[in-house]
Amino acid sequence: MKKFSVVIAGGGSTFTPGIVLMLLDNLDRFPIRSIKFYDNDAKRQKIVAKACEIYLKEHAPEIEFTYTTDPQRAFSDVDFVLAHIRVGKYAMRELDEKIPLKYGVVGQETCGPGGLAYGMRSIGGVIEILNYMEEYSPNAWMLNYSNPAAIVAEATRRLRPDSKILNICDMPIDLEEKMADMCGLKSRKEMQVSYYGLNHFGWWSEIYDKDGKDLMPEIKEHVAANGFADAIAKTDQHVDQSWLETFQKVRDVYAVDPTTIPNTYLKYYLFPDYVVEHSNPEYTRANEVMDGREKQVFGACKEIIEKGTSKECGFEPDVHASYIVDLACAIAKNTQERFLLIVPNEGAIENFDPSAMVEIPCVVGSNGYEKIVQGAIPRFQKGLMEQQVAVEKLTVEAWIEGSYQKMWQAITLSKTVSSAKVAKDILDDLIEANKDYWPKLS
Ligand SMILES: NC(=O)c1ccc[n+]([C@@H]2O[C@H](COP(=O)([O-])OP(=O)(O)OC[C@H]3O[C@@H](n4cnc5c(N)ncnc54)[C@H](O)[C@@H]3O)[C@@H](O)[C@H]2O)c1
Ligand SMILES: O=P(O)(O)OC[C@H]1O[C@H](O[C@H]2[C@H](O)[C@@H](O)[C@@H](O)O[C@@H]2CO)[C@H](O)[C@@H](O)[C@@H]1O
Numbered sequence: 001m002k003k004f005s006v007v008i009a010g011g012g013s014t015f016t017p018g019i020v021l022m023l024l025d026n027l028d029r030f031p032i033r034s035i036k037f038y039d040n041d042a043k044r045q046k047i048v049a050k051a052c053e054i055y056l057k058e059h060a061p062e063i064e065f066t067y068t069t070d071p072q073r074a075f076s077d078v079d080f081v082l083a084h085i086r087v088g089k090y091a092m093r094e095l096d097e098k099i100p101l102k103y104g105v106v107g108q109e110t111c112g113p114g115g116l117a118y119g120m121r122s123i124g125g126v127i128e129i130l131n132y133m134e135e136y137s138p139n140a141w142m143l144n145y146s147n148p149a150a151i152v153a154e155a156t157r158r159l160r161p162d163s164k165i166l167n168i169c170d171m172p173i174d175l176e177e178k179m180a181d182m183c184g185l186k187s188r189k190e191m192q193v194s195y196y197g198l199n200h201f202g203w204w205s206e207i208y209d210k211d212g213k214d215l216m217p218e219i220k221e222h223v224a225a226n227g228f229a230d231a232i233a234k235t236d237q238h239v240d241q242s243w244l245e246t247f248q249k250v251r252d253v254y255a256v257d258p259t260t261i262p263n264t265y266l267k268y269y270l271f272p273d274y275v276v277e278h279s280n281p282e283y284t285r286a287n288e289v290m291d292g293r294e295k296q297v298f299g300a301c302k303e304i305i306e307k308g309t310s311k312e313c314g315f316e317p318d319v320h321a322s323y324i325v326d327l328a329c330a331i332a333k334n335t336q337e338r339f340l341l342i343v344p345n346e347g348a349i350e351n352f353d354p355s356a357m358v359e360i361p362c363v364v365g366s367n368g369y370e371k372i373v374q375g376a377i378p379r380f381q382k383g384l385m386e387q388q389v390a391v392e393k394l395t396v397e398a399w400i401e402g403s404y405q406k407m408w409q410a411i412t413l414s415k416t417v418s419s420a421k422v423a424k425d426i427l428d429d430l431i432e433a434n435k436d437y438w439p440k441l442s
């Protein structure tokens with residue numbers, strides 16, 4: 001069987017060790033000859049890389065391992081680019097969350113003004129990585145889960161429409177695992193779903209088991225009572241209090257349209273007042289992640305480096321991330337497996353903007369994806385999606401054209417923002433905070 005070469009772009013990510021261990025757990029179906037890390041922060045990446053180097057030497061010495069900040073070394077001779085960069089790192093995430101909260105507006109990583117600010121930073125970073133891949137390994141595929149995936153996907157549609165990039169999010173994967181658990185199934189792979197929306201903005205409309213039995217009534221019973229919380233014990237390795245609350249809040253999101261099952265992220269658009277009331281403007285999710293996951297992952301890395309061994313190191317495979325191997329296998333082995341991808345609509349949602357990047361089920365094989373038509377969607381979802389897709393498109397246009405006006409319009413149009421005045425105040429603060437990252441807006 002062919003052995004593959006992969007580069008992890010964003011080698012210094014908190015998710016990198018979990019992904020490496022997950023890759024090692026799946027070598028029987030996705031054999032690997034080389035793993036490379038690439039990052040533009042040499043110091044941060046070195047800590048994760050040195051620890052993974054020790055782990056790999058002890059567990060899979062046959063795999064060649066390198067890490068670098070040199071794009072040519074990183075992107076030459078690779079089959080897959082696994083991209084999870086965070087342009088601006090947690091320091092900028094913290095500002096994305098705290099600046100809107102200062103004005104009483106939702107402060108979130110990918111939703112509302114913070115998500116748009118993050119988008120304005122990510123576009124250039126992701127396009128740069130795509131350029132490196134196309135220059136040094138033109139036959140490679142990029143599996144991108146860098147956020148905010150909706151804006152990154154729209155930017156790649158506009159700027160690199162022919163690139164071999166698949167944009168995917170793990171939130172639906174996690175939620176499908178929870179729903180499978182509610183129905184007593186072993187895995188989400190025993191379900192066949194219909195789903196439509198934008199990234200972090202979608203709904204399941206149908207869910208069947210392999211025999212064609214409708215699973216929606218059973219799932220709805222759980223979601224109406226407790227959101228996704230019923231399934232947490234079995235499906236999550238670790239869950240912070242803020243995520244637990246998000247999974248519970250889905251109960252109220254579901255009540256707004258009990259014909260569908262919503263993505264967790266809709267709470268930021270449907271209950272922004274609740275979210276703001278329950279946010280601490282001095283201590284947001286970025287602080288929770290810096291004090292939690294980042295300390296834990298970097299602490300474990302430093303311990304491995306000091307001891308010179310990864311034995312009892314606290315590294316764990318990210319089991320949810322096995323979808324990345326599924327996706328790579330779909331391309332490498334033409335498995336024709338179904339995935340929810342973020343792709344150009346072009347009629348798949350019949351009554352929606354054909355140029356929108358929508359999240360829908362697709363069949364993936366060696367030549368890329370084929371979309372599964374979702375038909376016409378209800379007025380409620382259509383209305384919400386039209387507003388949000390305009391926000392995302394205006395943001396990408398603002399980046400391309402360097403337009404202050406369009407960025408102001410994007411923030412004003414976000415359902416999380418109450419007025420153009422508030423939008424302008426937030427934008428002016430965001431411009432100041434992002435002066436090292438955003439294009440100049442005029
Ligand atoms: N779509 C999904 O389902 C999903 C799930 C989890 C995380 N994510 C995303 O994965 C990414 C990483 O998350 P994290 O919390 O581990 O962040 P992190 O800050 O720990 O890691 C990101 C890394 O990217 C590097 N980086 C930043 N800009 C870069 C550039 N231009 N080129 C190369 N490297 C660059 C940083 O130096 C850092 O080491 C984020 O975009 C996050 O939103 C996506
Ligand atoms: O606040 P964070 O950094 O913990 O998470 C933000 C990301 O949340 C989603 O990914 C979750 C995933 O759904 C869950 O199952 C588990 O694996 O953790 C992931 C990261 O915490 C979301 O899909 C991502 O886009 C966000 O970046």
Ligand SMILES: [Mn+2]
Binds near residue numbers: 149169170171200
């Ligand atoms: Mn996501």
